[in-house]
Amino acid sequence: MGLSPSTMFFRLLLRSVSVRRGRSFTAALAITVAATLATALMTLYSDIGEQLRGDFRGFGANVVISAPGGFNDEQISAVKNLDRAPVMPSAFAVAQTSSGKPVVVVGTELSAATTLNPAWQVTGTPDTDKGALVGVRAAALLVSEASSTLQFGGKSYEIANPSSLRSGGPEDSRIYIPLTEFERWTGLRPTVIEAQLPGTPEQIAEKMAKLRAQLPSSATVQPVRQIVEAETRVLGKTRFILSLSVLAITLTVALCVLATLTASVMERRKDYAVMKALGSSQAAVNAIFLGETTVLAAGGAMGGYVAGCALAMWIGRANFHATIGPRLSVFPAVLGGCVVMAMLSALLPLVRLQNLQPAAMLKGD
C-alpha cells in the first residue's frame, strides 16, 4: 500500500470518527455541552464585576474632595482630567428667602449633578445655564413666599426656570443653581468636589493617591465609605457564590464526560484486540485511541466555546441588558480542561485493556 505510518495513523483516526459517527457523536456532544456550560459560566464569572459595577454607579459619587478654602479652576479641571469621570464641584451658601427664612443654595454644574445622581427624580429637562433645581421641600417653602428672590450678603438672586428635584436626602431642602451664576452672585468658590471614579477599589485608591499628590495639602480626598464598602462586600459575595456554583457545575459535567468517554472506549475493546492481533504495537494502539479522544475533545471544546460565548452573551442581554463579549482568556482553560478530561477517560480503560490477551478478548470473555 505504501502508506507511511503517520499517514496510516491519521487515516485510522479519520475513519474511526467518520464511520462510527453515532457513538463519536454522543461522546462529542457530551464534551460540547460540558464545554458550553464551562465557557458560559467562566465568561460570566470574569465579567460579573464589570456588569454589576454599572449598577453600583447609580449610587452616586464614590469620592469626595473638600477644601475649606475653595478650589480654583485649575484644580477642578485637574480632577476632571484625571479620568473623564463625572465630576461635580459645589459651592455652598445659606441665603435668605424674602421672608428671611434660611435656605441652602448650592452652586454647581447642573448637568454633572444629574449625571452623577441618576437616582434623583427631576421634573423636565433643567436649563443648565440659567435655570435651577429646587428640592421638593425647598420648593414648598418658596411657594409660600411672596417672591422667589433670594438674598445673600446684601445681593439678591432671582430663581429662574426652576425644575423640581426629589432625592429623599438633604438635597430636598436645597436649591441648586449654575456655578457661574452662583459665583457672580455670592463671590464664593466651590469647596467640595464629588467624583465618580471608575474601576476596582484598588484602582480607585490609586487614583485617589494621585489626586492627593496633585492637590494642595489643605484639600482632603476621601472615599464615600458607604458606597465603596457596600460595593466591595456585595461584589465579593456574588463572586464567591458564583465561583462555588461554577466549581460544582464544572465537576458534574466533567464526571459526565468521564463516564461517556470511558464507556465509548470500553465498547471498542474488540477493535483494540483486532489491532493488536494484526500485529500493531501496544504504543501504536494506545496512540490511536488517545488520538481519537483528543480529536473529539478538541472539537467538542471548540464547538462548546463558541456556544458558551453565545450563551453568555444571551444571559448578558437578558439579565443585565448589556453585552458580554467573548473572553479569549477562557478558551485555553476550556480546551485544556476538555483534553485532559478526555485523555484521563481514555487512559483508565486502556490501562485495563493493556493486560488482556487479544485472543481472550476476541473470543468474547
Place this chain on the structure above:
Amino acid sequence: MFLRLLYQSFLRQRRRKLLAFVAITLGMTVATAMISVGVDVGDKMNQEIRSYGSNIIVYPQADSLDVNVGGVDLKLASDGAYLKESDLVKIKSIFWGHNILGYSPMLPVSVNVGGLSEPVQMIGTYFAKAIPLEGEIFVTGVTKTHPWWKVQGTWPQDEGQAVLVGARLAQRLKTEAGDLLYVAGKETRVAGIVTTGSDEEDAIIAPLAMAQMIMGKPDAVRRVYVSALTKPEDDFARRNPASMSGDVLERWSCSPYANSIAYQIRGVIPNANAEQIRKVAQNEGALLSHISGLMLLVTFAALGAAALAVSASMATTIFERTREIGLMKSLGANNSTIMALFAAEGSLLAIMGAVAGFGAGSALAQRMSLAVFNSRIEIQPALLLFVIMAALIVTMAGSAAAMRRAMQIDPAVVLRGDGA
C-alpha cells in the same frame, strides 16, 4: 420471580449499581444545593445590600428646611418641629414590621467643647439600643443602619454618658479613645473615635438621651433613618397611593416596596413624613434583580448539568448489559418484562440517589450559605419531593435511548459476542 431478579441484580452487580448511584447522588446533590442557595440568594443579598445603609427617612411634617452645610447644622434648636422618640417603636408595628431591620433616630444639637472656640455639632442617636417589643427584644441603632461606621475604641452605651468623637474633630482636639473631654460644660469620657467617610467626622456622636438633656427637649427626635428589606420597585410601586381604590391600595400596601413601607410609617407616626432615600432605594432594586436573575440562570445550568450526568451514567450501565438482555430474551422474557425490570431498577436507584443527594445537597447548601453569607438557610422539605421527581424523570430519560436499543438486539448475535 420479578422481585427476586431485582434483588439479585442489586446484590450481584454492586460495582455497576454503585456507579449509577454515585452519579445520581452527585447530580441531585448539585441540584439540591443550587436550588436551595438560588432560591434564597435574593433574600440573603437583600440583607447584604442593606449595608448601603438606611433606605427610608422619617422627619416631622411641619419641619422647616434642613440648613446643613459641610456637616454643620445651622438650623436653630427653636426652629422647626420634632418627632417623639416614644412614637418610634410603632415603626415595628406596621404590616411589614418584620422587614424593618433597624432604625436610628438623630437629634443634632450644637455644643461647646473644651479646647475649641467655636461650637461643635453633637448628634444624639441610638448605638445598639434594646427596645422591648411584644415577646422579643429588638436591638437597633447606628450599628444596624450605618454599618460602614468604624469605631476605634468601643461603642458607647445607650444609657451611659460616654460619646464617640468624629475622626477629623478628634484630630483637631488631639483626643483619643479613653480621654476625657469637656462637652457642654460636663466632663465626658470619649469611648471611641469614629470614621464615617462623611460629615459626621466633624461631630460628636452621643447617646440620644444625653443630646435631649443638653437641648432641654426630652423625647425629641429630629429625623429617623430606617433600614428596611424591600422589594425592587416596578411600575406598580411608583403609583400614588392617594389615587388608588380600596383593593388596589391593599395590594400595594401588601407588597414590601420602599414606597409602601414609607406610606405605612406615615400612618403610624403622628405628624411625620416618611420618604424613600432614592439614592439607596432605587439602586438596590436594580442590583438585586440582576443578582437574583443571574443565580436563577446558574441554577438552571446546574439542573442541566445534573440531568446530563445522570443520563450519561444510566446510558453507560445499560450499554454494558447487552449480554444479560440477550440471555433473558433467549430464556423467553418478553420486551415488556425486561423493560419493567430495568425501569424498576432505575427507579429504585433514582429514589435512593435522590434521597442521598438531597441530604448531601442540603448540607452543601448550608456550608455555602455559612461561608458566603455567614447565616443559615432554610431547606424546604418540599424540595425533596421535587428532587425525587427530577431524579426519576432524568434517570428514565437517560435510560430510554439505551433501553430502546437494547430491545432491538438479537439474542443470538449478542450471545455469540458480536453485538457489543
